[in-house]
Amino acid sequence: MVSKEELIDLATLAKLDISDQDVDKLLADMEKIIEFANQINSASVSEVEFDSINNLQNVYREDVVSRSYSQEDILKNAKTVEDGFFRLDNRGQV
Amino acid sequence: MISRIHGLLKARKISCLELVQKYLSGIENSNNALNAYVNLTADFAIRSAKDVDKKMASGEDFGLVCGIPMTLKDNISTKGLETTCCSKMLKAYRPIYDASVWERLGFCGSVLLGKANMDEFAMGSSCETSCFGGAKNPHNHDYVAGGSSGGVASAVGAGIAAFGLGSDTGGSIRQPASFCGLVGLKPTYGAVSRHGLVAYASSLDQIGPITVSAKDAAIVYDEIAFKDEKDSTCVGKKCSAVAHLDDEVLGLKIGIASQYFESVDSDVERLINEALEVYRRMGIEIVEVSLPSIAHALPVYYIIACAEASSNLGRYDGIRYGPRACEYENIHEMICKTRSQGFGDEVKRRILLGTYVLSSGYYDAYYKKAQLLRGSIIEGFDRAFEKCDAILAPTVPTTAFKNGAATLDPVKTYQTDVCTVPVNIAGLPAVSVPCGFDSQGLPVGMQLIGPRFSEARLLCLANHFERLTERCFFKHVEGGVYLDEI
């Protein structure tokens, strides 16, 4: 089962901030969910390795240039932009 | 419904603009109570309707979906029109491109009335994880419309959209269709382009129609199932579903697998058995098949879906789109805060589970094992389809949940997907068809599951069922647009 520390590491990996008041509730939820996932432990598996859901191969694009979007469109949904760049303000380091 | 509207438009009994205005006023009357639409695109709809009327006036030939007022689940990208996945994380996000399915329908003249409510990022079974609150069941507002494509089912079920497109990752089209007394088709993986569908679990997601009849589902399927260069995994349909709707079904075999009935409500089981009788009457043979491999389908589904989701949802960092946290020391903190503020609890739980099952040390026990089990589930279906042409099963073990019931215990809610997820795991097509009402008058659905690319046959079987039962399982809802007066 997951420990509190593991859950916090997991959250860091998933780039989620867990507040102190949420951690116990989330821990309880995760316990249940992982226990639920553990049902597969007892399952025996076939020898057939799963490859991909549609068994397709070699679907390609030709190397032909298509028009890029305008800079304006690309930046349209960004919160902060500057001189054609996406901008992030930060006091510290990245 | 679609061919009826098409007939009325063609006969000039009603203009597209009048039609759209009827729907818009229907929405105005009912949507407050239903919460089916989260973003109305009335101006856009009126413009589109005028375009359609012009096109018709010019005598140009027009297809079946032309001029039909419809809705899209809010995870299908619409250029210039908000596409939020009902998450705070995509508040005010306006895509700069169209999803391939919408590009096609829009090109064909379908009129988008608005974007429909859904569980946040399609994660949920009741539509209640939506940041806009859940969509209500048109048959009884105390109950949910289902999820995750709850808004589409609510709108179509209430008669305030002629049809809609949803997405089905673990049952998200079929379950709300079943709850709202509608037809919901989850196409074969690879039949319909996913380009522009905001990804939840890429190896499971498929877009499909929610409609009031099998015929409508066939019409929409024919339009949206095409090979799309933008989706490497998409190959399109094998054949037209409309062309095969009335094919002879005598001599076909329908399989029944006991594994689908293990925890099913008695009302649901009874109605499925009655449906089997209807099929027997058509001269269809009912055979027993066994699907032991689906016993673990539910955890397999949640492991794979969450693993893919944890990766697919990594991109929401507040940099290129979406809101951004205000107070932070550095970029890492900015990203963490943005995500924590933007995502709801269920999304966070699934991201964490997905991160867990992929992380080193757990990968083999969970993700890899789940992939192997996925292989045996596929194999199990392959074997079953050697004995039958389609499998009949309940869509959901129960009828619609009461509002609020699903959010109490996440794992308990996962259990209600038990009948729908095997199809996604195996990439198969399945259609949910209304087959009756429970003691409280809530709709019950049954699903027909077929081999890959057998949509035409499934819809044909559904169509025959509707015809033999005289469509008695479709109910009009007060306030809906049914055009009976014309």
Added chain:
Amino acid sequence: MKYEVVMGLETHVELSTKTKIFCGCTTEFGGDPNTHCCPICIGLPGTMPKLNCEVVKYAIMAGLALNCDISKIAKMDRKNYVYPDLPKAYQISQYDRPLCEHGHVDLSNGRRIGITRIHIEEDAGKLVHQRGKTLIDYNRGGVPLIEIVSEPDFRSVEEVVEYLEYLQLTMRYIGVSDCKMQEGSLRCDVNVSVRPAGSEDFGTRTEIKNMNSFTNISKAVKYEVQRQIDLIESGGEVVQETRRFDDASGVTESMRGKEDAHDYRYFREPDLVTIFTDEERVDQIKKLIPELPNKKLERYVKNYGLSEIDAKLLIKYKRVADFFEKSIKDLKSCRNCANLILSLIFSKFDSEEQKEKFEIKVSPEAMNELLKLLEAGKIRNNVAKKTLEEMLKSGKRAKDFLSEEDLKGLSEEELKDVCSQAVKSNPNAARDYLDGKQKAVKSLIGFVMKNTKGKANAQLAEKFIIDIINSKN
């Protein structure tokens, strides 16, 4: 104690396809920020990648050129990590089924460097850090890369540099990349460890990054090796970490502990399909690979009798080698050609870049004409040089500068006549020669040259002159 250095390289090479790996945006270097972008490049929700077929072809070419096995079945995987330059929060790469495996490069000292694998992946965008803010440009995001991973087989900096130069040359030869370190189309991370000489076990390694020239790689590795040895000698321990080379100070420094330990959670990219390459396809691609530089070098030395130094200089730039080979068609010797290229033509170029481009007004056919005149003795070396100068300036052919007279050449009879004239007109010189002053002949040859406008073969003239003097006495 004596230490042995052990190094392994991870080399990223940007492929010179026209478009990005997963979309049709241009791969052109530079451009205004975020102008070579589409929804796929910035990872908008709902976008899907579509693999560029040239990327697969180029990667297989690279694999074949580096003696790799080409995987029949390969697939793409997601490498998950969050960083602002990675718009999807995962890089589409290859994990356990790369396109190419088990290759090698042979070094001049006889040692063989194993190549573990070559896989294809997408490049990330570019971050510009400024005071209090970070600016992001995704133009480079999605540019195709191959990552060439070597075995830890390197034992010296010289080996590393030779290997990289060889990779660079080979990639340019097969035309899959321009491999410019300054523009970042060739990037290299070096894993460095040291161990007591004779030991079989590996020491703890560090990974050094951020070197944008061969000189810097050399500097960085030397610094890092010394740092590790000093650390061990002083009783410390090397920590496994990533270190950044600082160009200005010439030292490697620990990259500040990233926020979290890396766990890339690789899994198969569900939006892309299997890459299947059968033998037939491999054979097709093999045909596209030109003679590789190491084979060419061997041939130049063996068949053309060139010195290794000259041969290497000619081979270093594929366009030069191509020009050279076309120019020497049907010639008996290729020395004249090599000399003219290496001295006269190369003197026109100021930079490596210009040599690489090798843009000159003289076609190999025109060069061949000139060389044929020279070989036939119709013109002498100095005339050939002057003519080539003119050709380089104007783009005209040799015959446009040489008169009938120039080209008529000199028959042996004519030469003999001029030689007799020379002896007759300079009796003193002839006498001096007979007195044992060998040098005196030189002035007679000079006379011959002057009177034949340099068309005479000096060696032949000398022989005739001596014969004439001797016969008269």
